[in-house]
Amino acid sequence: MRAGLSWVSAVALLAVANPAQAQVSFRLPGFGQTSFSFTNTTLLTYRRTNFDSVSTDDNLLSLTERFDSQFTAPPWRLQVRIDAFVPVLLAPPGTTPGSVNAPSFCATSAMGMATCPADLHWDARVERVALSYSGEQVSVDIGDFYAAIGRGLMLSLRKVDPLGTDTTIRGGNFTAELERFTVRAMAGYINVQNLDPLTLVTVHDYGEAIARGRDSARTAPDLLGGLDRIAAADILARIGENNDVEVGLAAARVIYPESFGRDSAVDTFGYRMAVPLLFDGGLALYGEVIGLRRTQSEYFTSGSGDTVARGARARAATEFGRATYLSAQINAGNWSAQLEFKDYVNFLLSPDGGGSSLRRIYNNAPPLEREDVQFRSNSNTRGALVRIERAFRPSPWVGGITLVGSGFTESNGLDPWDPSGFGVAHGYLSLRRNVDGADYSTASTVGGAMGAVGAAQAPRVAGASWQLAANAGYRMEFIGSRRGVGCRTGNPRDGCREAYAPDWHIAHADIDVAFPLAANHSLEVRVDGRVETRFDDFLLDDMGTRAGYHTFVRGGIAATYAYQDRLQISGTLRTDTTQLSKYLTGVPIDGTAPPVVFPGGEVRWMFTPGNSLRIFGGMTPGGRLCSGGVCREVPPFQGALAELVLRV
DSSP states (O other): OOOOBOOOSSOOOOOOOOOOOOOEEEEETTTEEEEEEEEEEEEEEEEEEOSSSOOTTOSEEEEEEEEEEEEEETTEEEEEEEEEEEEEEOOOTTOOTTSTTSOEEOOSSHHHHTTSOTTOOOEEEEEEEEEEEEOSSEEEEEEEEOEEETTSSSEEEOEEGGGTEEOEEEEEEEEEEOSSEEEEEEEEEEEOOSBOTTTOOBOOOTTHHHHTTOGGGOOTGGGGOOOOEEEEEEEEEEESTTOOEEEEEEEEEEEEEEETTEEEEEEEEEEEEEEEEETTTTEEEEEEEEEEEEEEEEEEEESOGGGOEEEEEEEEEEEEEEEEEEEEEEEETTEEEEEEEEEEESOOSSTTOBTTBGGGOOOOOOOSSOTTSOOSOSSSEEEEEEEEEEEOTTSSEEEEEEEEEEEEOSSTTSOTTOTTSEEEEEEEEEEEEOOTTOOOOSOOOTTOOOBTTBOOOOOOOOOSSOEEEEEEEEEEEEESSOBOTHHHHOOGGGOOBOTTOEEEEEEEEEEEEEEEEETTEEEEEEEEEEEEEEEEEEEEETTEEEEEEEEEEEEEEEEEEEETTTEEEEEEEEEEOHHHHTBTTSSOTTSOOOOOEEEEEEEEEEEETTEEEEEEEEEEOOEEEEETTEEEEEOOEEEEEEEEEEEO
């Protein structure tokens, strides 16, 4: 679905960049024929507000520049990416030019800090650099590289644009491809992307002052520790006459410095097996089991400030976790079934990994749920999924039903099915019409939170016939045991909920239709809606606080006109009453009601292959955005932006 931003009083600002040079090819002594190519991305953003209580980061104009270049001389390749970010705080309406609130470049200087938040400042750096060698059987990476093992339970470092994450390992990576084996070994430190594209916050590499020995340049964040270090190895064996079975063994160790006096080390070891083609493709099996050991160490320290030093280890505490993931895909004529089981117990790879600490999201444990359904824990949960579909051949229609059941606790120290936790039951029906060889079997992400810069999903372009995908279902989270202050005090105002009482339930539906208008012209319309009811201990009213249920609505409509893959024009209208519903009287105590309607519009033009211009502006409601089992909270946005991408 293409979800855009609404037009507001801000004027959409166009990005300006120098035209790309033609691709350069030349002979380099010792390397032979060498080519040079690059992608230049210029992003100009005007953020009127992000709807929080902090006004010092509103009315923000920012320029983001990303220059990604590549030299290729087979079997060698050198990649370098330079990132730059310049924020400018514009004067609020009615401000006298030249006053303290006049436009100001944000910097780390005293002058810049007078009008800019501490985490909003200009930045320029070599963000990625990698030298790679790719031979017939051996490949080597030196510098920045992405890495994944198996389905991502143990390790998954990759670029996830919807979440704004782009983390690599900076070090060395060795891979050997043998006839029956693939052997990999890697080591280095974790290199996060320094600019968060959703919040526009720039952070320095974690502990970079310490890592570079510049003790005199330490700042408060540096005192939290140094750079995370990682080492991992993976062996994959192929068994059978036609390599029918794959068996893998892997291990990883990550050291997480938390302060001069404390750090954590996480060791993981696991095995996996995949049988992709049984009974002539009628059955595919996959399984992965991983054990985890986390050791937190505390050390004696001496000195203070820049002279603090670590001494011997004073004490250590060890805890264990595990992860099991099993899946089966069954195909029998017009029928197909997907079965999944997961059991994650205290399976958190880092001390603070999660949506609030993007720098330490190192793995993507596969979830059971749709990514548009909000879930609160993926590190301590146990459950199963069953999906059954039937193709009504020779027609293009496919129908299905999905059932999910699981339990989780928000404390990793408890069993996922502990009575103090939560249970989940979710079922939904699916219907789709596939034509032109297309298969849109992936669960819809309609209704999920939008990023601060709008949609990241390209529209479907209808072929010779129309296409449809629809889903409708109900999901409920319920408490496992009797709880609430009122259960002890007897005061009804304090609340008392019996075991299995609903905690959060959602009724949801969506439909997406794409159809041709004429040759090379098509239209896609998508409508989605969710009605949610959730229990909250801190509902607000004019008299104070009161626990209870609040109901809110999320949904919207989007329409996208497309001319081939060259031009897309989108308009959206979304509503989200999540924040407003928390106030029992409908208006917050301070008298400022949050917005509930979010209109938007976007134009995307690919003027030559690989080169595009995108302009959109308006409002997005924010919320929780999930991808591959990893979730993060995305702030609301009001403003406009323009993006120019030039590839050569």
